[in-house]
Amino acid sequence: MPLVDATRDAFGLLLSGDAELWQIVWVSLKTSVFGLLLATPVAVVLGYAIASHRFRGRRIAIWLAQAALSLPTVLIGLLLYLLLSRQGPAGGLHWLFTQSGMIAGQFVIAIPVLMAFTLAAVQAADPRYAETAVAHGASGWRVMTTLLYEVRFGVMAAVISGFGRVISEVGCALMVGGNIAGETRTITTAIALETSKGDFAQGIALGIVLVTIALLMNGALMLLQGDAHSARGRL
């Protein structure tokens, strides 16, 4: 059975500490985490602002943020490719086929997820939190930090979902990163490449790593949500 053989070889690769394989994992984690770290403050503040302020075009902003959740990452990759290519408006940055370009891609992909989740969490918060903060003289900034602290489980869920989206996407990483070995090859782009070459062992090994990361992140989310539910039960 080729699947069984390939899986056995995959565990062999993982356990032998294959340098190329772990380099790929490192690039994936690094670009995803950096992209997420840059996107989180921007998206959380934007999500909070849309949720808690009345302004013209607010419904359109919510609609666009939610619609952006379903944008294919390959389309974001295409747009970034055009922006970053030599003739493009941001060509001077020389970010095409670099980790910086990939981080920019992850940033763009993460923003809508983080924003939509934060927006939903803030909208669902008890209005008395913000009112109590305002009534006790809190500044706009303090009202925001108070409210985000109260919905921290929702914000954490946003970050974990954002991480899930960026670590698992392949289209943008492939187009903007270019799948260069040792430089911009990520778990997902490597799986696509190795499978097309017929080398299933490395593809499966990387798949195992990806699934493990997904399990760990979602396990963390479940633990957090469990805590949130018990807190709600005490109210």
Place this chain on the structure above:
Amino acid sequence: MSALLAIERLRKRFGERELFDIPGFALDAAQAYVLTGVNGAGKSTLLRILGGLEHAEASALSFEGQALALDPYPVAMRAAVVYVHQHPIMFSTSVAHNIGYGLLARGVPRAQVAREVEAAMEWAGIARLRASDPASLSGGEKQRVALARAKVLQPKLLLLDEPTANLDGAAREQVIALIPTLIGAGGSIVMACHDRDLIGLPGVRRLKLRDGTIEYR
């Protein structure tokens, strides 16, 4: 006695429906009031407007003798007026942090905040709850934390929305016992309530919201 707050023609509408159109009323400095009226008369809404949590139209407003506009809510009133919900909500930090919240928001040094929070916990009889999870407090305990949270700010106008509603027995008695010291603290108080024991407290004047206007009783 000088007026702390005077409003002329205060109108509140929800869409097409007019909740009230009060020709004018004034609140004296260092005076306690109870605001009565049937359910739905707009007691809570009126307190929320005075506390800057609800928009309304006023043709004139003066606070401490200064002419101001009601919308946007004046900074001078934000610093001097505190509104307490009927069912106060606790921030999920600690009881002490909840009580010190407004002081910290005003930039009071932490050591002073700690001292004032300690004194306020003693006053409200909740010192033993210092380490409790705020979410685990009973309704009466939450109300006392909320009163302490407001008291430390020494507001010139304290707005209490039904402070004893849904409390009974000892919890209600404990909250009622705190009100006279709040009244004696030098600021003005308006309490929306139906509670006869609060209405009957000495020195408390009665305002009645009826048919969209205020009657002094």
